[in-house]
Amino acid sequence: MTPEAKPLGEGSQADVGGNADLENLLEGVLTGNRRALARALTIVENGGPEARWLLKRLHPRAGRAHIVGITGAPGVGKSTLVNALAREYRNRERRVAIVAVDPSSPFTGGALLGDRVRMRDLAGDTGVFIRSMASRGSLGGLARATGDVTTVLDAAGFEVILVETVGAGQVEVDIAKEAHTTIVIEVPGMGDEVQSIKAGLFEIADIFVVNKADYPNAERVELALKMMLDMSKPREGWRPPILKTVATRYEGIAELADTIEAHRAHLQATTGWHRRVHQRAQEEFYRILRRQLVENLFASLPPGRFEEMLDRIVAREIDPYTAAQELIAESERGE
Ligand SMILES: Nc1nc2c(ncn2[C@@H]2O[C@H](COP(=O)(O)OP(=O)(O)O)[C@@H](O)[C@H]2O)c(=O)[nH]1
Ligand SMILES: [Mg+2]
Secondary structure, three states, X not given: OOHHHOOOOOOXXXXXXXXXXXXXXXXXXXXXXXXXXXXXXXXXXXXXHHHHHHHHHHHHHOOOOEEEEEEEOOOOOHHHHHHHHHHHHHHOOOOEEEEEEOOOOOOOOHXXXXXXXXXXXXXXXXXXEEEEOOOOOOHHHHHHHHHHHHHHHHHOOOOEEEEEEEOOOHHHHHHHHOOOEEEEEEOOOOOOOOHHHHOOOHHHOOEEEEOOOOOOOHHHHHHHHHHHHHHOOOEOOEOOOEEEOXXXXXXXXXXXXXXXXXXXXXXXXXXXXXXXXXXXXXXXXXXXXXXXXXXXXXXXXXXXXXXXXXXXXXXXOOOHHHHHHHHHHHHHHOO
C-alpha cells in the first residue's frame, strides 16, 4: 500500500493467516471471556487484516441479537435511560450490551466520565457489557466501527444491544437507523416544537420517549407528538407509541422494555424484521465496497499522483470529475 492510501485505509488488504493468538481470542469471545471480548472489540474498531480475520469467523455466529438504537439531542437523558433499560433487561435475565457512540466526546471527556459514573450501577455483572466507541478520525469510520462492534457483541451472545447515539448529524442518524428498533427521546422545556423534527429523527422513530416527565409540560410534548403522528402514515403497519419516563427514577422503564419487545414481535410477525436486516446488510456491504474500491485505486497509483491531480484541480487546470475519470482510467491501465 502506498503512503497516500494511509488516510483512507486502515491496514493492508491482505488477510492474515490463522495464528494461535487470534484463534485463542476468537475462542475467548465465543465462550464469554470478557478480556478477550474487550481486546477483540479494540481490534475490530481499529480495522485491518486481524479485524477482518475475526469478523469473517464471527459473522456466521451473529444475527440473533435485537439491536436497539437510542437517539436524541445531547442532555435529553439517553445514557441515563440506557443504563436504566440495561438494568431492566438484567432483571429479566437477558444478556445486554451497551454501545455508546459519541464522536464529540473523547474517552476522557466530561460527558463520558459522567456516563461512566452512572454505568457503575451495572459493574461486576457479567451479563452486561459496556463499550464506549473511541472517537474516530472520520464519521464514515465511525459507522463502520459501530457495525463491526455490534457484530462481535451479537456473536458473543448478547441478546439485546443498546446503541446510544447523539441525534445531531447525518451519520449519527444513519447509525440509529441501522437498528432493528429505534427510540427517539424528547424532553419537555425545549419550547413548543418537537425537537426531533429538525434533527431528521421523527421519521426514523419506532418508539418515542418523553423523558424527564417529572418536569412540567411533558403532556404538551406528548400531545405535539401525537398530532404529528396523526398527520403521518404508519410505517410497516406500526404506529410509534409515545411513552413517558423519568429515567433517573426508573419510572416507565418496564413499560419501555415491554414496548421494545412488542415492536420486535411486530417486526418478526411481518416482513419488517427481514426488511431491516436486509437494509442493514446492504448499507454495510455498500460501505465496504466503496472503501475497498478507493483503497485499491490508491494502491495502484504511483506515489504523489493523487496530490498532483489535486493541485491541478485547485489551480483549475482540470475539473474534479474529469480528474476522477483520469485516475480511474490510469489505475485500470496499470500505469
Ligand atoms: N429531572 C430529570 N433529569 C434527568 C432525567 N433523565 C436524565 N436526567 C438528567 O439529565 C442529565 C443528562 O443526562 P444524560 O443521560 O447524560 O443525557 P444524554 O446526553 O442524552 O446521554 C443528567 O444530569 C441526568 O441525571 C429525568 O428523567 N428527569
Ligand atoms: Mg450520553
